[in-house]
Amino acid sequence: MGRGGEEGCLSQVRQGHIYTSIKECRAEAGYPIETACKLLHVARSAYNKWASGNQSRRIAENEWLAEKIEKIHMESPDKGYRRINDDLRHDHDIHINDKRVLRICRAKNIKSTIKYNNHGCTRQAKNPQYLAENLLDRQFFASQPNEKWLTDVTEFKWYEGLEVHKVYLSAVLDLYDRRIVAFVISERNDNPLVFKTFDKAVGKNPDAHPLFHSDRGYQYTNRTFHHKIDKAGMTQSMSRVAHCIDNGPMEGFWGILKRERYYGKRFTSKQALIQMIEDYIRYYNTRRVQRNLGVLTPMEKYERYLAA
Template sequence: MSQLCEIVGIPRSSYYKWRNRKESENEKFNKVLLPMIKCAYEEKNGILGYRQMTMKLNRQFHLSINHKRVYRLMGILELKSVCRKKKENYVPTTPEITAENVLNRDFKSLVFGTKWLTDVTEMKYGLQSKAYLSAILDLSDKSIVSFVIGHSNNNELVFRTFDIAHRAYPNAKPIFHSDRGFQYTNKMFKKKLDDTGMTQSMSRVARCIDNGPMESFWGMFKSEMYYLQKFNTYEELE
């Protein structure tokens, strides 16, 4: 043993101190958490990152563990979320109508129908085909007010999404926030908002964070329902 300690460059006293030390409560708890994390990871098919893993464990087992601990333990187990990051494609356009960022990243809402966010996301199927999903999200409960899927990212897709939401909640007059996509800067869309008494709000140029909760929803939606599957036809995707 003396020779081994000399080879690795540590005193014999340090070795015996380490060998005789008692396992701390934290270390004991970590040994309990490791299999729980592994089971939860396998249960969700590798979807969970360390933040979602922390929330799941705390809710399911009535714990109050910190995400930093979960991050370390997932590193020990070499577990990472299989979800891929969303690619941002920005195509500059010449807007007919622009609006101020009225929402101003105030994403808190206690009453349904006071703050709506909207966006369109792209999804692929088959070999090279694309589909587009338009949705409106209410900030009070993060529910989807309306959605439409279509073959083209055009005005009709966005207008139909808006019309469905307005028919479902005709008395709602929310701040209606979007990015500066061509559909939302269209004069006809502005007229729809004005006719229904809604207040138009737009993100600043190239500032995705101004529409953060909508972007977060797309990320979660794709991670849990899209990236882990393969869709051969439009009907499968729909």
């Protein structure tokens, strides 16, 4: 079917809810169909065709797809048409192209939540005790798990009346499968926060000796932290000054988390905010499919490597 034919089908999908309303008004209140069609600017012949059930296979298929798409969007309003299509493939074994999903989304006025720019909170060290070269050099890929790890800290706010409070999230991300290896939440953005995160990641992966990349925040340029990396048999790498893109995937994860669960909301308790972060990281690792992973979740990608 050509683009014109497809647009015609989607136009009828768009009109479907109007036809349904006319039918319900007729059944429940005996409202005249002809009058309802005029009021809603619908052709009587088009309504009759819809009501008779003599729709083309393509129209029926688009309506079926629209129901699936609307359900996905209702469950996760943050998802745009690409992520909706990824869910259709991953969860429903439905394989259609992005453009078709986009046209159905437009017909049903389905839009993802607004995206926001992320601003990190790591403070650069004024007098760094140790500096490492940018060995990662924006090579944001890995051939196996635990080959390259990225880390960073970001902040979240919660409110008690007019008083603003903060919590800080420190996390380690694996470049192979984009899974969050370990994370720690604290009320303080300090050395113990970063050290605990590192120890947690090593504790879960005692045989891992990855390239460990961060920005030049004061926690990461601390001599004690460098000794911890050396002791774990890892190699340290650091972003260049004022080059956030050098740690792009980690910054990208912050943006994903905040767009999907944080921006546009006002948290009024620390526990609710912490619960959201913990729940989201669990969801991200085990349920959120990613196209650059082959429409798999991070843990599916990781487990497939282990199985192979």
